[in-house]
Amino acid sequence: MLVLAVDTATSAVTAGVVELASGPANPVRTRAARVAYGARSHGELLMPAVLDACAAADTPLRDLDAIVVGTGPGPFTGLRVGMVTAFALADALDVPVHGVCSLDAIAADAAAAPGGRFLVVTDARRREVYWAAYDEQGGRLSGPHVEAPAALAERLSALKAVAAAGGSAGLTGLPVLEPASPSPGGLVTVAADAVRTGRSDGPPQPLYLRRPDAVAAGTRKRVSAP
Incomplete structure (x- = not known):
């Protein structure tokens, strides 16, 4: 195929x-x-x-x-x-x-390298990252999540990850694996x-993890007659 x-x-x-x-x-x-x-x-x-x-x-x-x-x-x-x-x-x-x-796709390429649990971390902008945790075969254990790098750093000991892949992997302080993107x-x-x-669970759905910046305009205020 x-x-x-x-x-x-x-x-x-x-x-x-x-x-x-x-x-x-x-x-x-x-x-x-x-x-x-x-x-x-x-x-x-x-x-x-x-x-x-x-x-x-x-x-x-x-x-x-x-x-x-x-x-x-x-x-x-x-x-x-x-x-x-x-x-x-x-x-x-x-x-x-x-x-x-997309994080799973990065993990599929990185799985053979670390010899233990690892993270995939990418840029979410707004001084935040997207991340997920994986076992050494690339099976997802947690995530995906979005939060500040400092918040992720506080979880590292509990996650027991030995390395990280993805474009923002360097922010973790862990050894960095390829690839940086899917x-x-x-x-x-x-x-x-x-x-x-040919199995399908329905149309693919985007993983935004947070609301878009653009929002619908609210109802206009009524203007009182002079």
Whole structure:
């Protein structure tokens, strides 16, 4: 199966074409990946990255069998770009779309390295971080959460983590693991069973973890007649 994987939950705008094997042994092979950086340019960067990855993989969009999208946690605007693009492509191509937690995708790539529990930590802006805790196989133990780095630091001894991955891993003081952002292979690895079976728990839902800055205008006050 040929799968398009996209993620815009971090400042890295990621797109790639991944070949998914029919069985669990050696399940994913990345044919092409493109990563561009721009915390406020997700909309401008994503589709060119998708088209470039497909061209490099010699895979026309019409040959894709499924789409996997990172659902965050991430800032509202950037995350929405990736998810809307994934839904639009899936509808146009008549293929299923599967969502995965972007922190889980980072953990899938980092799992072999630490030899114990580890964290995935990414930038949430507003002087906060998104984080989740994982066992050495990459299974999520806690999270995702959003809070200040100082609050996370107070939890470190209880979490018993020996390392951290993700773009804000350095704030923990733990040894830093790669990757800093989700890879196409990591995204598809997390979604592999659902992609193979076609199983769906409904449309993917974004993990914002907090309310957007923009709010609907309230009711206008009535002006008294002079």
